[in-house]
Amino acid sequence: MTEHWDEILMGEHRVMEKVLTVLVGQAKKLVDGGDGAKEARGRIAKSLDFYETFMDRCHNMKEEKVLFPKLEQRGIPKEGGPIGVMFIEHQKEREFLKAIKVSLGADESESVLNKSKDFAELVKDHVWKEDDTLYPMGKKVLSESDAQKLVTGFDGIEKELGKGVHERYHELAEKLVNGTCIEPLIKNLSTEVLSAILDTLPVEVTFIDAEDILAYFNKVNEKKYFARPRAAIGRKVQKCHPQKSIQTVNKLLDDLRNGKKDVAESWIDIKGRKVHIRYFAVRDSHGKYLGTMEVVQDITDIKKLEGEKRIIK
Numbered sequence: 001m002t003e004h005w006d007e008i009l010m011g012e013h014r015v016m017e018k019v020l021t022v023l024v025g026q027a028k029k030l031v032d033g034g035d036g037a038k039e040a041r042g043r044i045a046k047s048l049d050f051y052e053t054f055m056d057r058c059h060n061m062k063e064e065k066v067l068f069p070k071l072e073q074r075g076i077p078k079e080g081g082p083i084g085v086m087f088i089e090h091q092k093e094r095e096f097l098k099a100i101k102v103s104l105g106a107d108e109s110e111s112v113l114n115k116s117k118d119f120a121e122l123v124k125d126h127v128w129k130e131d132d133t134l135y136p137m138g139k140k141v142l143s144e145s146d147a148q149k150l151v152t153g154f155d156g157i158e159k160e161l162g163k164g165v166h167e168r169y170h171e172l173a174e175k176l177v178n179g180t181c182i183e184p185l186i187k188n189l190s191t192e193v194l195s196a197i198l199d200t201l202p203v204e205v206t207f208i209d210a211e212d213i214l215a216y217f218n219k220v221n222e223k224k225y226f227a228r229p230r231a232a233i234g235r236k237v238q239k240c241h242p243q244k245s246i247q248t249v250n251k252l253l254d255d256l257r258n259g260k261k262d263v264a265e266s267w268i269d270i271k272g273r274k275v276h277i278r279y280f281a282v283r284d285s286h287g288k289y290l291g292t293m294e295v296v297q298d299i300t301d302i303k304k305l306e307g308e309k310r311i312i313k
């Protein structure tokens, strides 16, 4: 299915946000100096190249040459309105990129860091305004035919840029993000909060580590479909199952471990409720097997849903 115009642009925003973490993180390394500084310098230069091409020459042009004119045609004001603000912010982004390049060339690492931080704030704020306000406004005023023309217009911008350029910059972003140590968002959570989140999930979760040892389950003190004693923690999962099912358990874990499967499922009836049981292979960003997660969910009420309920009361 072809992506909708706002999905395309928001998808690009997500890539732009990820590379911001690289830019600021590497600028910090540059300030720290030492062995990592040379590598950091190279990654900053590549990040700037990414923003000049992917963000400014491609993404911003899709907006300035295709989206914004269509929005204006449909009555969203430019001067003194949201489109005018977006134009001003695109110009500010360009000025920041030039200024960071100048500082990088002059070896002024503190200035590279400060300007990169300001640039990151500007971009984050800008994409937030577009995602949250301008695009939803656009969706209200644009017809389905307008929407299709936008997607064709976006393709035109990518062709103008050159064959494969847009994809190459997607790849560059991936390389920059995966090649640098990005702090995971989970660091924002304490064990207490993380535990509460896992207990609030509307599913029963059990985690068996890479050595087949039962390492975790949520909702310890709650009524569950598959209650487990705390004493089971630390035991080999094969020891928690009756002898006759060991072969099935081993086959399942091996398939998930070896990548033959990423997920396996079954569903059963318990006291008139439909219960969905899934086993997911858990892997790190390099594909290394970390364990298996069992997810048990009562889907009785979900199965009954029909139509839509768009307003949450």
Ligand SMILES: [Fe+2]
Binding pocket: 060, 063, 086, 090, 126, 130
């Ligand atoms: Fe924009």
Ligand SMILES: [Fe+2]
Binding pocket: 009, 013, 059, 063, 127, 130
């Ligand atoms: Fe944008």
